[in-house]
Amino acid sequence: MMKTDAQLQKDVMAELKWEPAVHAEQVGVEVKNGVVTLAGEVGSYTEKWNAERxxxxxxxxxxxxxxMKVRLSGLGQRSDADIAESASNILGWTNSLPPQAVRVMVESGWLTLSGEVPWQYQRQDAAHAVRFLMGVTGVSNQIEIKPLASATAIKSDIEAALKRRAAADANSVAVSVHGGDVTLTGTVHSWAERDLAIESAWGSAGVRKVVDQLELSY
Known part of the structure; x- marks a missing residue:
């Protein structure tokens, strides 16, 4: 049974209150036709990220x-140069990243990552490493993936991963590959299943982009 917008709003507000990293009273929740809008001001990019999740x-x-907008307190504000230096240092200490593979740019607290790495998990590690730095108001992850495998091999790897991880839904997800770009189509029954399919797609070496065209069917 599908939830009404009112029930969905109530459940999202309850989940925000349940999340200890979010000050739920600062986040407004509106729902229309199952689409949830989060508004308000939060004290850090990390809090915004946790509210979204x-x-x-x-x-x-x-x-x-x-x-939602990030409004830093006086204690949380830092210069762009200071944030850039901290980000460069922490990326240098992240052992999953190739040396000097990731470049950093900061503008008004917004941090942009660029460069090339072989795997998606390395892109994720880089963003995770800098997400919690004081003074950061947002993170754009523009790191690219170097293609390391043929389209046929990528497709085969992803389909095998889907069957291992989500046997019940593997057949409802179609995988197409063009170069290092992967497109997922079909139907999933929850955000968790959608995340699992996307994670499986990113798990193959050489995947540069995943286009999510999956439909949610509750």
Whole structure:
């Protein structure tokens, strides 16, 4: 049974209160036709990120619009040069990343990562490493993946991973590969299943981009 917008709003608000990293009273929640909009001001990019993830955990959320703004306290504000130096240092100490593979640019607290790495998990590690730095108001991950395998091999790897991880839904997800770009189509029954399919697609070496065209069917 599909949730009403009112029930969905109630559940998202409850999940935000349940998430200890979020000050739920600072986040407004609106719902229309299953699309959840988060608004308000939060004290850090980490809090904004955690609020987004909390909303996505709620069953019935069809899509998420984020209109939250990060307003740093006086103690949380740092110069762009200071943030850039801290980000470069922490990336240098992240042992999953090739040396000097990731470049950093900061503008008004917004941190942009660029460069090339062989694997998606390395892109994720880089973003995770800098996400929690004081003074950061947002993170754009523009790191690219170097193609390391043929399209046929990538497709085969992803389909095998889907069968291992989600046997019940593997046949409902179609995988197409062009170069290092992967497109997923078909139907999944929750955000968790969608995340699992996307994670499986990114798990193959050489995948540069995953296009999510999966439909949610509750």
């Amino acid at each position: 909390a909303a996505q955990r709620v069953h019935g959320v069809m899509a998420l619009a984020v209109e």
